[in-house]
Amino acid sequence: MKAARVHGYGDLGNVVLEDIPTPEFGPDEVLIRVEAASLNPLELLLLRGKRREVFPLSFPYTLGIDLAGTVEDAGPLAARWRKGDRVIARPDPVRGGAFARYAVVPATQVAAAPANLSLDEAAGLPTAAGTAWQALFEVAHLKRGQTVLIHAGAGGVGSFAVQLARLAGARTLATASGPNVELVRRLGADQVIDYRTEDFSAKLSGVDVVLDTVGGETQQRSFPILRAGGVLVSITTPVDEALAKAHAVTAVRIANKTDATRLGLLSGLCDAGSLEVVVDRKLPLAEVELALRHLASGRARGKIILKPD
Numbered sequence: 136m137k138a139a140r141v142h143g144y145g146d147l148g149n150v151v152l153e154d155i156p157t158p159e160f161g162p163d164e165v166l167i168r169v170e171a172a173s174l175n176p177l178e179l180l181l182l183r184g185k186r187r188e189v190f191p192l193s194f195p196y197t198l199g200i201d202l203a204g205t206v207e208d209a210g211p212l213a214a215r216w217r218k219g220d221r222v223i224a225r226p227d228p229v230r231g232g233a234f235a236r237y238a239v240v241p242a243t244q245v246a247a248a249p250a251n252l253s254l255d256e257a258a259g260l261p262t263a264a265g266t267a268w269q270a271l272f273e274v275a276h277l278k279r280g281q282t283v284l285i286h287a288g289a290g291g292v293g294s295f296a297v298q299l300a301r302l303a304g305a306r307t308l309a310t311a312s313g314p315n316v317e318l319v320r321r322l323g324a325d326q327v328i329d330y331r332t333e334d335f336s337a338k339l340s341g342v343d344v345v346l347d348t349v350g351g352e353t354q355q356r357s358f359p360i361l362r363a364g365g366v367l368v369s370i371t372t373p374v375d376e377a378l379a380k381a382h383a384v385t386a387v388r389i390a391n392k393t394d395a396t397r398l399g400l401l402s403g404l405c406d407a408g409s410l411e412v413v414v415d416r417k418l419p420l421a422e423v424e425l426a427l428r429h430l431a432s433g434r435a436r437g438k439i440i441l442k443p444d
Contacts, residue, residue: 138235144184162210171258199233213242225261246398249405259438263291279304289315413437
């Protein structure tokens with residue numbers, strides 16, 4: 136089968152398509168025929184070795200941590216899954232493997248795919264929607280009636296976070312660039328600030344929760360808009376502990392942890408018609424480098440989907 140692989144840390148040009156054997160699976164694992172995979176910023180960090188202290192890779196390494204497909208086979212301890220079942224999964228980043236025709240995933244990281252979404256769309260769920268859920272509800276404990284600001288509301292995590300915050304009954308604010316303002320408003324944001332022409336830090340105050348998907352200066356300017364006791368959750372750069380203390384707020388940096396139960400909840404929200412996957416574009420696996428470069432540009436709206444050859 137074809138797989139998108141790297142043989143060492145480097146940049147996007149290091150990714151090559153290679154023929155490799157179909158992976159073998161263990162007693163508690165599921166062999167999945169991948170119909171679609173989605174890209175995440177973590178792929179860029181893994182490629183460049185920027186998170187090697189957390190995610191040490193063994194080479195050659197097959198990229199990809201989000202997938203949707205059908206069960207091809209399963210070990211005896213993963214017997215709930217039957218051949219042909221439609222599933223979504225998030226392999227551990229150290230293991231990867233989604234950018235290929237077949238992937239092996241522990242049963243604890245597999246959930247049923249939403250029945251009312253195509254597998255192409257479903258592939259966009261695991262990391263981005265899971266990160267949004269984890270940040271808003273498991274870390275920030277967002278509640279009905281609170282106010283949340285979501286940076287980059289048209290991005291992968293942001294587009295899900297806007298929808299989830301709206302579903303939770305929170306007053307939902309978001310930043311986006313001009314072309315994406317209407318999309319983010321349609322997803323459920325009560326107020327969208329065009330960061331190219333407006334300064335969110337001059338317009339907002341008393342916010343309960345900030346979801347920082349950008350980092351850097353954006354994070355720095357987010358602390359003053361939080362109320363005392365508020366929470367900033369970063370999914371990118373480390374948080375500024377000194378600024379957090381100065382503004383009497385809590386600041387936490389998180390990394391997504393795979394949880395089949397959480398994936399099942401998100402799949403159920405899709406089946407209920409309460410959550411949609413925004414797809415930026417679909418590309419064949421052979422164009423993986425092009426897909427990665429588009430991701431690295433920061434201009435992707437929602438999820439980039441790869442289709443195995």
